[in-house]
Amino acid sequence: MGLQGQEGLWVIEVFVVVFITLLANLIVRRMLNRVALKLEKTKNQWDDILVEASRQPVSMLIWVIGLSWAAMLVDMKSDTSILVAVEPVRDVAVIVLLSWFLIRLVKGGEQAVLEPERFKKPMDETTAHAIGKLLRASIIITTVLVILQSLGYSISGVLAFGGIGGIAVGFAAKDLLANFFGGLMIYLDRPFVVGDWVRSPDQEIEGTVEYIGWRQTRIRTFDKRPLYVPNATFANISVENPSRMKNRRIYEKVGLRYDDAAKVEPVINAVREMLQQHSEIDQRQTLIVNLNSFGASSLDFFIYTFTKTTDWVKFHHIKQDVMLKIMAIVEDHDAEFAFPTSTIHTPDLLNNDKASDLSPANLERFAEMDRVHPES
Incomplete structure (x- = not known):
C-alpha cells in the first residue's frame, strides 16, 4: 500500500x-x-x-x-x-x-x-x-x-x-519578385504615399491610394471601387500625383458679341481688377486676362489664374464665384455674351417691285443667289 x-x-x-x-x-x-x-x-x-x-x-x-x-x-x-x-x-x-x-x-x-x-x-x-x-x-x-x-x-x-x-x-516567381522590387522602389522613391490622389495618363488608373503592399497597391477609385495594381506596373507607366500640386488653375474662355466691340476692353480690365482683388486667387502666380482671338461669332478673351487652395470641392466654389462675378461685370457694362449666329444676306432683287413674285421658280432662284456667312 x-x-x-x-x-x-x-x-x-x-x-x-x-x-x-x-x-x-x-x-x-x-x-x-x-x-x-x-x-x-x-x-x-x-x-x-x-x-x-x-x-x-x-x-x-x-x-x-x-x-x-x-x-x-x-x-x-x-x-x-x-x-x-x-x-x-x-x-x-x-x-x-x-x-x-x-x-x-x-x-x-x-x-x-x-x-x-x-x-x-x-x-x-x-x-x-x-x-x-x-x-x-x-x-x-x-x-x-x-x-x-x-x-x-x-x-x-x-x-x-x-x-x-x-x-x-x-x-x-519573376513576376512576384518584380512586384516586390516595385513595392520597394515605391517606398524608396515615394512618388506617392497612402492618402494621395494619383492617376496615370498611360492606363485607366485614378483614385486615392489606400494601401501599399509588397505585391500590389490598392487604389480607391472615385466611384468607390477598389483597384488593385501590381507594383511592377508603376515601373513602366507615368504617374501623376495631383495631391502634391501647390495651386489649382482656372482657365476659361469668354466670348462677347461683335456688336459690343467697344466694350471689350473695359470688360477685360474690370475682370482683371476683380481677380486681382479676389481673396482666394494667388497673386504670386501667373494672372492673365487678355483678348485672345476673333471667333466665328464672338470676340474671345481668356482668363488664366490660380487659386490658393488645392481642395477639389473648395476650388469649384471659388471657380463658380469667379464666373458669376464675370457675368455680373458683363451685364454692368451693358454687353452680352456671344452665341453662334448666322446672317443671311439677300440679293437686291428682293427689294424691287418684282419681289412680289414669289413663285416656286423665283424662290429657287433666290436660294441659289443667297450666301450665308457668320456675323462679323
Missing part, C-alpha cells in the same frame, strides 16, 4: 506544478495590469507599448515553462522517454514566443507613430508601414534560422541550399 502511495505521489506533484503555473499566470497578469495603469499616467508612450506587447507572450511563456516542468516530473517518475521530445519543443516554443513578443512590439510601435494623440509629429503612414514590414520580415527570418539551429540543422547548409534554390525560385 505504501509502495502504491509513493508511485502515485508523482501525480500529485504534477498537479501541484500545474496549479503553481496557473497561479503564477494569474499573478503576472494582474501585475501587468497594475503596471499598465501606472504607466498610462506617464508621458512616455513606449513603456505602454512594451507592456501591451508582452502580455500574451509572457502568459504563454509561463505555461510553456510549467508544462515542461510537469513533463520532466512525468519522465523522472515513469519509464517513458517524453523528455527527449519535450526539450526541443520547449526550446522552439521559447524562441517563437520571443519572436511573437518582438512582432507585437513592432506592430504596436507602428500604430503608435501614426497617432497624433501620442506623438506631436506622427510619422508618414507609408514610411511607418514600410519600416514595420521590414522589421517583421527580419524577425521572422531570424526566428526560422535560430529554430533550425536549435534543432541541429546546419545554418550554412540551409543558406547554401537557399542560394541554389533561390535561382530556381527567381525564375519561377
Whole structure:
C-alpha cells in the first residue's frame, strides 16, 4: 500500500506544478495590469507599448515553462522517454514566443507613430508601414534560422541550399519578385504615399491610394471601387500625383458679341481688377486676362489664374464665384455674351417691285443667289 502511495505521489506533484503555473499566470497578469495603469499616467508612450506587447507572450511563456516542468516530473517518475521530445519543443516554443513578443512590439510601435494623440509629429503612414514590414520580415527570418539551429540543422547548409534554390525560385516567381522590387522602389522613391490622389495618363488608373503592399497597391477609385495594381506596373507607366500640386488653375474662355466691340476692353480690365482683388486667387502666380482671338461669332478673351487652395470641392466654389462675378461685370457694362449666329444676306432683287413674285421658280432662284456667312 505504501509502495502504491509513493508511485502515485508523482501525480500529485504534477498537479501541484500545474496549479503553481496557473497561479503564477494569474499573478503576472494582474501585475501587468497594475503596471499598465501606472504607466498610462506617464508621458512616455513606449513603456505602454512594451507592456501591451508582452502580455500574451509572457502568459504563454509561463505555461510553456510549467508544462515542461510537469513533463520532466512525468519522465523522472515513469519509464517513458517524453523528455527527449519535450526539450526541443520547449526550446522552439521559447524562441517563437520571443519572436511573437518582438512582432507585437513592432506592430504596436507602428500604430503608435501614426497617432497624433501620442506623438506631436506622427510619422508618414507609408514610411511607418514600410519600416514595420521590414522589421517583421527580419524577425521572422531570424526566428526560422535560430529554430533550425536549435534543432541541429546546419545554418550554412540551409543558406547554401537557399542560394541554389533561390535561382530556381527567381525564375519561377519573376513576376512576384518584380512586384516586390516595385513595392520597394515605391517606398524608396515615394512618388506617392497612402492618402494621395494619383492617376496615370498611360492606363485607366485614378483614385486615392489606400494601401501599399509588397505585391500590389490598392487604389480607391472615385466611384468607390477598389483597384488593385501590381507594383511592377508603376515601373513602366507615368504617374501623376495631383495631391502634391501647390495651386489649382482656372482657365476659361469668354466670348462677347461683335456688336459690343467697344466694350471689350473695359470688360477685360474690370475682370482683371476683380481677380486681382479676389481673396482666394494667388497673386504670386501667373494672372492673365487678355483678348485672345476673333471667333466665328464672338470676340474671345481668356482668363488664366490660380487659386490658393488645392481642395477639389473648395476650388469649384471659388471657380463658380469667379464666373458669376464675370457675368455680373458683363451685364454692368451693358454687353452680352456671344452665341453662334448666322446672317443671311439677300440679293437686291428682293427689294424691287418684282419681289412680289414669289413663285416656286423665283424662290429657287433666290436660294441659289443667297450666301450665308457668320456675323462679323
